[in-house]
Amino acid sequence: MKQNFDVVIIGSGASGGMAASILCQAGVKCLMLEAGPMPDLDRHRTLKAVYELPYRGFNKPGRFPHITQASEFDANLWIDEKANPYSYPENDPFYWVRIRMMGGKTLRWGRASWRLSNYEFQGKSHDGFGENWPLDLKELSPFYERVEPIFKVAGRNEGWAQMPDGNITLDDSRDSTSIQRFRDSARKLSIPTTKPRRSGGTLASSVNLLLPGALETGNLTIVPNAVVREIGLDAKTGLVNAVHFVDRRSRRDYTVDAKYLMLGASTLESTRLLLNSRSRQFPNGLANSSGVLGHYLFDQFYVKNSVVAIVPEAKNGKAGRTLMGGAGYIPRFTNLKANDLKFIRGYAFDFHSGGSPNPELLPAYGNNLQKLLIELQGSAFSMTTMGEGLARYENRVSIHPTLRDAWGVPCLHIVQKYMDNEFEMAKHAMESGAAACEGAGFEILAKHWEMVPPGESIHELGTCRMGTDNKTSVLNKWNQAHDVKNLFVIDGSSFVSGGVQNPTLTILALAMRASEYLIDQRKKGQL
Amino acid sequence: MKRRSALGGLWGVPALAAQVPPTSNAPTRDDNPKIETATADAVASPRKRYLTAQQFATLAKLCDLIAPPFNGRPSAKEAETPEFLDFLLSESGTERQVLYAQGLDQLDINARLKQNMAFSELSETGAAEHLAPLQAKWTWRAPSDPLAMFLRDAKNDILRATANSRAWAEAAAGGRRGAGLNTFWEVID
């Protein structure tokens, strides 16, 4: 006799991990299907010197055409791009960065953990663009409140509306003099600054923070290497009734019954799965009576090292700990009251003091370059811009007519372009960042506003958005499909807009809230 | 012949000696063997794979100019950077191969036109005018001139391949093992 499960969860990353944690602790029997293998963090990680690697740290040429974050050290962690292809228009590349493994991208994330504010949840009310979310900060706050301690988030609460305070460990560490000078200069320009806000611990992944607790309940069964290819629908009830998957290694096909489905395969994979699950009722993809599924793709654009400066006092071996070191964050500060710039919404910065400038930036070679590097050692100050990409209908994913992955599953065609709003914002960011550096007495070494291709920020969002109107959205405010009541899509695909904040804290809070809603509705007999 | 004596013969150990039981603290064959290995780089010279002899000579010269020995750090030459980049190019896509091949050819042509000499034979001062793009202010977009674009990429590659070499790690660590160690993820299946 096969085991019976109440809920099937697809994906073991931030969203799937949180659903498993909440549901299992409430006594719900869950089956988690994860496309990737289970890493053994002791056995699969060893120490190696870079010169021992076959390509001296350069990576095998062509192995990762789109994952610029992959190094030769961690190459085996990232998705195999050949086995898992996708397409985009010839001149508009999309860099889709994926990890297919137990824990998903939480094995590698940078852990910046910010709450969204009502400038995002109620963005349309503020400036007329796009849609409001069907919920606001007040509704999501109790969930943020509980997620933050699980992920041991630390930072500073500043009481700013655009950067809601959190239930976090306060970071009272002293700033280095260079950071203090930068903050003073920024303040004079009315640019707010704060400490970074990050999750703590040696690993802040679903594999150590969420899955162990769920497993301890005895209610969770995890099947790795289960590549879900389609979701089955009962034509009579209009409800999900099965999940079809392929074993990654043997390629054998399986089907498992599903009473409730929590889909957390990550933003674009979840939408791909829905688009690939067609039936008589839903010929354009499961739960897609609105036709909106796949549309309104957005992310945050990144301008890496938009400003790189030198702290003059740190030159020639004087970059001591009091003067240099540390990091900070500038939350969105534009268009908070009036909308009087050439763009709507805003951008944030991560900034960092210390380290040496990349030799690429120095106009020298040979001994002159080496002397310059010694002179500038430890004296660099750098800023990276993260700007809001607007959710536009025409930015979308669809199923490619012929392209298939190694398991025969139809692949995505991804279209996302930045437009004038993003470009104007990036230029403004470069100028304001440079002005703050100059005001601090730093020497600007390089500045630019060229963003990396869409997707590279690894904050792809939307395509299965929530809303109050089932004609313009796929999910209701509980991440539940308007059309199919036992289907919940709990990852970043549900976002309506994303602001400048890294999205994972919100994904976790939404997944927690959706899971508790499911428990509540079952108790009430509503589902 | 018995298997054990056959093995003894193979390894050049007299059959009798091979049968003597090991002393109590000597490792036995049941222990988990810890066998030290070396990398090919450490013991052998790599064979050239992609560039022509002329292009390779130009690259070697460029390496000397961009990353000479400095403050006890090995030069690109000592780090076998030209040989490594030749190998890397042989594995790279056509675009990169063409960028390098054309860039190296162009440097050589320019030297022959201007100084009537191969680039590889130029003095440091003689080569300087050909490397002027490396003294230009940095821009985010790669320069449109193909030679300038090649030089910018080559500078990065040469510095990185040199800094990531065994010779560099040994110099940095003063011969200590463990220089430049980082966490490596094994294949997970």
Ligand SMILES: Cc1cc2nc3c(=O)[nH]c(=O)nc-3n(C[C@H](O)[C@H](O)[C@H](O)COP(=O)(O)OP(=O)(O)OC[C@H]3O[C@@H](n4cnc5c(N)ncnc54)[C@H](O)[C@@H]3O)c2cc1C
């Ligand atoms: C280098 C890096 C830095 C980052 N930094 C930050 C940061 O600082 N702050 C921040 O907020 N976010 C950051 N992120 C993004 C963050 O990791 C993601 O937002 C988060 O992990 C998303 O959670 P998820 O559950 O939606 O997807 P994932 O964590 O990707 O998990 C999805 C899981 O679903 C599985 N899956 C996919 N398709 C299928 C299928 N068909 N069948 C079965 N299983 C499937 C995948 O294998 C994967 O394990 C970063 C990411 C990376 C890679």
